[in-house]
Amino acid sequence: MAAGGAQRPDPLVPIPVTVRRRRRESPDTWSLQLECAGPWPPSLPGQFNMLYAPGVGEAAISISGEPGRNGLLMHTIRSVGAVSRALGDLRPGQQLGLRGPFGVGWPVGEEAEGRDVLLVAGGLGLAPLRPALRALLDRRRSLGALALVYGTRGPPDLLFRGELARWRRDRRLQCHVTVDQAGPEWQGEIGVVTRLLPRLVFRPGNALALLCGPEIMMRRTAAALRDQGVPESAIFLSMERNMKCALGQCGRCQFGPSLICRDGPVLRYDQVRPLLVVREI
Amino acid sequence: MKKREEVRTLPEDGLERLIGLVRSRGYCLVGPTLRDGAIVYDEISAVSDLPAGWTDEQEAGRYRVKAREDAAAFGYNLGPHSWKRFLYPPRTQLWQTTPTGEATLQPVGAAARAVQELDFIGGSTTPDRPFAFLGVRACELSAVAIQDRVLMGGAFPDPHYQSRRESALFIAVNCSQAAATCFCVSMGTGPEVTGGFDIVLTELLEDGSPAYLARAGSAAGESLLAQLEHGPASPAELDRSRVQLDQTAGSMRRELAADEVRGLLAANLEHPRWDDVASRCLACTNCTMVCPTCFCSTVEDHTSLDGTATRTRSWDSCFSLDFSYVHGGSVRASTRARYRQWLTHKLSTWHDQFDSSGCVGCGRCIAWCPVGIDLTEEVRAIASEPGDRQETTS
């Protein structure tokens, strides 16, 4: 049975989707805009799909853009190994397999109303936060403060540059960008994201913080925010582990009590903090 | 009393007729049989396939079959197989692609690339014949109930498991003895079969030959028993079956503090005992393969010369290094971390994930560990000197 029909689809079987646009974000990262023969299954910011590169294999990839008026869904992929390289290599017109969406996304619905929302992204971590930021900008008036802090290795690694430039000009958003290393031509900040946190204007007790990036970056950022007075239960982070099924059935994505594909990838800091410091958990 | 709940005595040839009846209804009947020095589960067609007159002797790191002095057909406990081998097979084909339409070379981007339409065809989710299982023990029914929650209790039921599971018939048997490795009493899963069965049998020995009591647990079981002549079990037979179960329960030597272990392990993730067990554990994955509840899996993709890709799911183990691989390396590189993952999952985080323990006390992992690691002993060692971990700050 092919998935996507009227019958309950087999969650283990991908549906074919087609690349319509491909954009180079950085030397090793590509954004693909995908078209689906039928309507896209509804997704939420922070959810992910399992993408199958024909003949190579499958990888968990966050949704970096929900289908807009053009009906295309966006994924942003860093080539680090066989599967991600093959995915990033796909050209317009070529097909791939997709299962999803899976997981629990960012709390950017009613939970965010009236809150001072901080997004802190490291590297590729901006990809899953992009749909969250766009959703928040759409409902900007119902929020308190809104801030994005984004750090990457170097200036060539900055993603979504056109949009980033717009975000930096947007008066409704406090947007700070920093890089680990840069040559003299770089006019911006150098250093880790945590250094920029004290510059943000927000009420810690009313804050909602969404973090995505390497585990060490999220750990340090979460600890820094907590020290600034943000309640641990108001800090959310998106975790990464090995994933095969995305259905809560292969056991691979366990993080202590959580199955990250099912209970995450977005998890609350107060629930994961004790485990974040246990090595090899 | 409803007829279904009535315990009956099967006629002398009752078991043979039951086997024939089940097979005539189109089931693939799987039951215990002696092969290569172990009692394993395989398709059977007659009472003569059962391991009559054999038992198993088990200890940590040890399993062997031994002749009995009587002709009991169910006078053993558990071998290396469990029913998960049939409900959740070691290998399952999940899908295949067929290139629909011609592969055409279209100029896309800078280079000409083959553009091929992808079509995914799901693997068959139904078994050729529904399964009937004979000789299922109480702990094994609990294990099936646990896998039910994992594989079909969530938002995305596995269609392969679900169709096998829902069409299966369970003919259970009450244990008449316990192996030295059993600890079902402390896990609350045995030795008496109390639910989840279509028929439950009790094997009683009369002068060394078996006689059977039977009770239906479902309409399917009732309709089978209705076709066998039988009378109600006598008070003496019911008495003997009760005594047999009490003796089985009373003879159990191992135990695990099921209520306390969840919190105990969660609070002792840095206990020195993990280093100690890691120095013995070979990370061979035996314990996870024989365990009736372990469900971890991996997938492999194969592409043939004509471009058809096939995805196969197979059993995997948290003891393998690749299991926790993320870009850059394995999260659980050490054996310490992998054993800790296994034991804490079985006995602690399984509760968080699936609302039950992941262990039914069958003891297979104890018997089939080549170095004789015994989880009940590991838990006891941690309990005897609990640490005061947690609340470390980052």
Ligand SMILES: Cc1cc2nc3c(=O)[nH]c(=O)nc-3n(C[C@H](O)[C@H](O)[C@H](O)COP(=O)(O)OP(=O)(O)OC[C@H]3O[C@@H](n4cnc5c(N)ncnc54)[C@H](O)[C@@H]3O)c2cc1C
């Ligand atoms: C929830 C989630 C969201 C993600 N979002 C993105 C995203 O938006 N963009 C992006 O570029 N990457 C994302 N990743 C990471 C991405 O899944 C891995 O980089 C990718 O699986 C690596 O596979 P590979 O074959 O290219 O690399 P290799 O490192 O060469 O991997 C080799 C093999 O290891 C296995 N493997 C490695 N890492 C993982 C993993 N995380 N899960 C499962 N198997 C793995 C694969 O089976 C792979 O075949 C996400 C991961 C998760 C869990």
Ligand code: SF4
């Ligand atoms: S962990 Fe061991 S004793 Fe418990 S169910 Fe699995 S194999 Fe049986």
Ligand code: SF4
């Ligand atoms: S505990 Fe025993 S059976 Fe399990 S992996 Fe280690 S050596 Fe193998």
Ligand code: FES
């Ligand atoms: S990816 Fe299989 S359980 Fe989460």
